[in-house]
C-alpha cells in the first residue's frame with residue numbers, strides 16, 4: 001500500500017495512528033507530500049481529484065480517500081481488535097469520529113485563512129465562527145471523555161489528533177481548561193502510535 005500524507009496533517013495522522021495500532025504499518029509506504037488549496041500537488045492530483053491528503057493506494061491499485069474511508073478499510077484488514085466496533089457501539093464510534101473530523105475541518109480552515117490567505121483578504125468574523133465550532137466541539141468531547149475509559153478506537157484517535165493539532169498550530173488556544181480532556185490526553189499522548197506521529 002502507499003499512503004500520501006504529511007506529518008503536519010491531522011487527517012493523515014488519524015490514518016497513520018490506525019496503521020500503527022493495527023500492526024499494518026510494515027505493509028505501507030508513507031509518501032510525504034506538501035498540499036495547499038492554492039498549490040495542488042501534481043502527483044497526488046493524478047490519484048485523488050480533490051488533491052487532499054490522506055489518500056491510500058491499496059495493493060490492487062485502488063485509491064481510497066478520505067481519512068474515514070481509509071480507516072474503515074484498514075480496520076477491515078485487521079484480524080485483531082477493531083478500531084470500529086460492531087453492533088450499536090459502531091454508530092457512537094462513527095459519530096465521535098465525525099465530531100472530531102468537524103473540529104479538524106474548522107481548525108484546518110482557520111489555518112489556511114491565517115497562514116495562506118493574504119492578510120488584506122482575511123475575514124476575522126469568519127475565523128471566529130470557525131473557532132466557535134472548535135470550542136463547542138471541545139466542550140462536547142469534554143462531556144463524553146469520562147465514559148471512554150481505556151478505549152482507543154477511531155473516536156479516541158480522532159480526539160488525540162484534534163488536541164495534538166491545536167497544540168501544534170494554535171498553541172494559544174486554552175483547551176486544557178477542560179481538565180478531564182487534559183487528563184485524558186496526558187495518558188494517550190504516551191502511546192507509541194501517538195508519539196511516533198506527533199507533528200514537529
Ligand SMILES: N[C@@H](CCC(=O)N[C@@H](CS)C(=O)NCC(=O)O)C(=O)O
Nearest residue numbers: 009011035036037052053054066067
Ligand atoms: N475530509 C478529509 C479532509 C482532508 C483534508 O482537509 N486534508 C488537508 C490537509 S490536513 C488537505 O489535503 N488540504 C489540501 C487542500 O485543501 O487542497 C479527510 O478526512 O481526509
